[in-house]
Amino acid sequence: MNKNDSELMSLSLEKHGFRASGSPLDADIAVYNTCSVREHAENRVISRIRSHRKRMRDRGGIIVIAGCMAQRIGEQLIAAGTADMVIGPYQSPDIGSLVSRYLAGRERHSFLSQEQGDFSDRINPDLVRSVEGPEWHRWVTITHGCENYCSYCIVPFVRGKLISFPSGRILDYIRLLAANGAREITLLGQNVNQYGTDTGDIPFYRLLESSARVPGIERINFITSHPKDFIEEILHVIRDHSNISRSIHLPLQSGSDRILGLMNRGYTVGDYLRIIEKINALLPDYAVSTDLIVGFPGETEEDFSETLRSVERIRFDDAFTYAYSPREGTPAFSLPETLTRDEKISRLERLIALQREISRGRLRERIDRVEDTIIEGFSKKSDDRVRGRTYLNHNVVVRGSGDDIGKKIRIRIDGVIGATLRGTRIA
Ligand code: SF4
Structure with a gap:
C-alpha cells in the first residue's frame, strides 16, 4: 500500500513542478514515506533521516516525513527537528500542493488531519x-x-x-x-x-x-x-x-x-x-x-x-x-x-x-507440473535466464530473454533450487 501511496505522491509532486533528483543526497526536498507497523522499522528510518538531515541542513533543504509514522509521532518529529514537514496518510497523495504552500510561506508544517474532508483519494x-x-x-x-x-x-x-x-x-x-x-x-x-x-x-x-x-x-x-x-x-x-x-x-x-x-x-x-x-x-x-x-x-x-x-x-x-x-x-x-x-x-x-x-x-510438490508464469525480470545469476511468479506465487527461473518480461509463458517445473523453482518453457 505504501508503494502505491508513493506513486501517488510522486505524481502529485511532478504535477506541482518538482522533479525527481538523481540521488536522495542531491535532493532539495527529501520525502520519506514511512511505515509504523513495527518499532524496529521506525527506529531505523529515524536514524537514517537524522543523518540525511545533517547533510541537507547546510544547503537549506527540507525533509518531509509522510505516511503512518508521520501520523503517529509527527508533532514529536517536528519538535525534535527531525522533519520540516509531516504529512499523514489522509493527505499524502496531495503532497505536491502541501509542499508548494509550505515553501511559499513556510508556515504550516503539519498535515495530520483525519477529517473526511481532508482525505485524498487513491484512484487517480x-x-x-x-x-x-x-x-x-x-x-x-x-x-x-x-x-x-x-x-x-x-x-x-x-x-x-x-x-x-x-x-x-x-x-x-x-x-x-x-x-x-x-x-x-x-x-x-x-x-x-x-x-x-x-x-x-x-x-x-x-x-x-x-x-x-x-x-x-x-x-x-x-x-x-x-x-x-x-x-x-x-x-x-x-x-x-x-x-x-x-x-x-x-x-x-x-x-x-x-x-x-x-x-x-x-x-x-x-x-x-x-x-x-x-x-x-x-x-x-x-x-x-x-x-x-x-x-x-x-x-x-x-x-x-x-x-x-x-x-x-x-x-x-x-x-x-x-x-x-x-x-x-x-x-x-x-x-x-x-x-x-x-x-x-x-x-x-x-x-x-x-x-x-x-x-x-x-x-x-510442484515438480513435473505445468504452470503459467508471468515473467518479471532477469534472473540475478544469469543473463540468459529470466525469473517470474507462477499463479501460486512461487518464484521460478527459466531460460529466456528481455522480450519475455511482462509476458505470460507456460513452463514445466523441473526442480527446486533453494526457495526458487526451475522450469522449462513449453509454450
Ligand atoms: S487491525 Fe491491523 S492486523 Fe487487524 S485487520 Fe486491520 S490492519 Fe490488519
Whole structure:
C-alpha cells in the first residue's frame, strides 16, 4: 500500500513542478514515506533521516516525513527537528500542493488531519501513464484504513476508518490500466474482504469478479484477506476465473484460540481450518501463505506449540513470521510482556525452521507440473535466464530473454533450487 501511496505522491509532486533528483543526497526536498507497523522499522528510518538531515541542513533543504509514522509521532518529529514537514496518510497523495504552500510561506508544517474532508483519494487516472515501475503490473488500492482493531496493530489509529472507493471508479481505472498495457493488477486493502461494507457498494467477491472480466488483465492478486470475513463466494469467483491468482494470503497470526482472542482477531483456529477445507474442496490447485506472530503477551509454551501444530497441519506455502513487538497506542501495549526478547527469538527460530522445511516440501510438490508464469525480470545469476511468479506465487527461473518480461509463458517445473523453482518453457 505504501508503494502505491508513493506513486501517488510522486505524481502529485511532478504535477506541482518538482522533479525527481538523481540521488536522495542531491535532493532539495527529501520525502520519506514511512511505515509504523513495527518499532524496529521506525527506529531505523529515524536514524537514517537524522543523518540525511545533517547533510541537507547546510544547503537549506527540507525533509518531509509522510505516511503512518508521520501520523503517529509527527508533532514529536517536528519538535525534535527531525522533519520540516509531516504529512499523514489522509493527505499524502496531495503532497505536491502541501509542499508548494509550505515553501511559499513556510508556515504550516503539519498535515495530520483525519477529517473526511481532508482525505485524498487513491484512484487517480493520471497515474496510469506516470509510474516508473513495470507497466504490466499495477497496484489498485480499493480501500483505505481499517476498523478491526486487532489488539497489537497500530493501523486503525494511523490510517483511520475504513473507506471503500466506489466500485465504478475502480473498474474504470482497471479498464484504463488494461488499455494502457497493464496485464497484472494487485487489489490492495488492509482487509479487502470488507470492501463495500462501509458504503453499501458491491461486496468484494463481486468487485473481484468484475475486475477479472476486464479484457487484457491476465492475473489479479489481492491482499490482504482477513479470515473472519473470508466468505465462500470469494472462492467461487476464483474457481470460475482462471486469471485470478491461486495464491491466497490469509493471516492466521496464532494457532491458539486463547491468543487469537487476546489479539481480537474474531475467529478461532477451527474457523480458519474450515476455510482451508473449503479452499481445498473448491480449488484444484492453490497456495496459502500466512502471517504469524510469536511471543504475544501471555503466550505460553502450549499456545506456541498450538501454533506449530497448526503450521504442520495446514502446511502453508509461505509464512511471514514476526516476534511480537509492543506498539504504543495499541490495546495490547498495556498487556504485561511475559517473555524476554531471547525467548521470543528462540520461538521464532523454531517456527521459521519448521516453516522452511514445509515450504521446501510444497515447492518440491510442484515438480513435473505445468504452470503459467508471468515473467518479471532477469534472473540475478544469469543473463540468459529470466525469473517470474507462477499463479501460486512461487518464484521460478527459466531460460529466456528481455522480450519475455511482462509476458505470460507456460513452463514445466523441473526442480527446486533453494526457495526458487526451475522450469522449462513449453509454450
Ligand atoms: S485487520 Fe487487524 S492486523 Fe490488519 S490492519 Fe486491520 S487491525 Fe491491523
